[in-house]
Amino acid sequence: MDLLALRYFQAVARHQHISRAAQELRVAQPSLSRTISRIESQLGVRLFDRQGRRIRLNDRGAAFLRRVDKALAELEDGRREMADAAASGPGRVAVAAETLLQLAGVLAAFRAQRPGVRVRLFQASLEGMRRHVASGEVDFALASQALSGPGLASVELSSEEVFLAVPRGHRLAGREDVAVAELAAEEFVSTRTGHWQRALLDGLFAREGLRPQVVCEGDEAAATPEMVGAGLGVGLMPAVARRAIGEDGPVAWARLGSAESRRTLTLVWRQGAYLSPGALDFRRLARERLMPDAS
Structure with a gap:
């Protein structure tokens, strides 16, 4: 099992998709599949669960990946x-x-x-x-x-307050102590699951036994004020964004009553x-x- 094979495994584990990993590595897909099969044969265990053309890293694969990541990182440190x-x-x-x-x-x-x-x-x-x-x-x-x-x-x-951005003329514009429960019927513009805005939004609502109504989600957090200003919904934005946008931008602001509404x-x-x-x-x-x- 050479270093190249381990790097191949690392890429497949990251993508959990043979063809995408092969594209990144610039190798032929059949060759990459053979390499993964050879590693599994040498280890005597399956590292991926296969369902047709789809693969998913299993518990044994995740454990092996942690070791491979550590070993390759140490070698890169040495180089x-x-x-x-x-x-x-x-x-x-x-x-x-x-x-x-x-x-x-x-x-x-x-x-x-x-x-x-x-x-x-x-x-x-x-x-x-x-x-x-x-x-x-x-x-x-x-x-x-x-x-x-x-x-x-x-x-x-750093740690900064996160504000509620709302369309101009919204009923909450200018409020200083908005309870999360008051937002149960609001539609939200947010990022996808996994990004900090969404994690904060989901966490604030979960503490109240609620789930937010997300109607617009993506990876481009910088688009939030324009989407909010266009009336698609309300959204969470940090103090640094409020300072950059200013008080005359496309949105109005409100302050949430929760002490947890912060970004660290x-x-x-x-x-x-x-x-x-x-x-x-x-x-x-x-x-x-x-x-x-x-x-």
């Missing part, structure tokens, strides 16, 4: 550490985040200090970020919801992972730029 020791290049920093806009200020400062370092950005859901960090594909994840677990280290960067921004990395000088600078700048009381 990068030796490359830095040999000064063979400026290096790279890779970051995953649910929304990339919040990285703009940090990246501008980082580019000014480390102009030669390559930067790779990944937009991902919470579970996507967890996989990216565990596999060593990224140095950091910038998470807007709890991302914790064995082998992960983190630092809280956390920088997460793999505990014990090798961090290049560039990555250490990125972490320092993230703290300086995003932590309100950082000096």
Whole structure:
């Protein structure tokens, strides 16, 4: 079982789809299928459950994936550490985040200090970020919801209030203490399940024994104010978005009465992972730029 075969398994496990993994890896689908079958034969267990052309990682496959992610991440750490020791290049920093806009200020400062370092950005859901960090594909994840677990280290960067954005003229516009129960009949514009806005919305309603009526969902959180302003529904938006949009934008604002209506921004990395000088600078700048009381 060589490293290439393990990387093939990692890609198939991530996609849970042979043809999509083959497309990413730029290999023939039959060759990839044979590689997966060979790994299963060597291990003596099935790693995927198969239903026709569909495959799904099973419990044994998930356990093996955790080991493979850890092993390949350690090897990548070693390669990068030796490359830095040999000064063979400026290096790279890779970051995953649910929304990339919040990285703009940090990246501008980082580019000014480390102009030669390559930067790779990944937009991902919470579970996507967890996989990216565990596999060593990224140095950091910038998470807007709890991302914790064995082998992960983190630092809280900021915490801000999340407001209710409503169409202008809405009955709740300008209210200062809206109870979640008052929103039971409202239609919501939100992101898909897995993103922080949706996780917060679902959590607020679940505490009241309710479920939100989501009529518009997607991956483009930046489109929320336009959709709300067009009258499709109401939506949750953080304080940073309110400041950017202003009081004369397409939406009006209301304040929720729940103390849980907040977004906490956390920088997460793999505990014990090798961090290049560039990555250490990125972490320092993230703290300086995003932590309100950082000096």
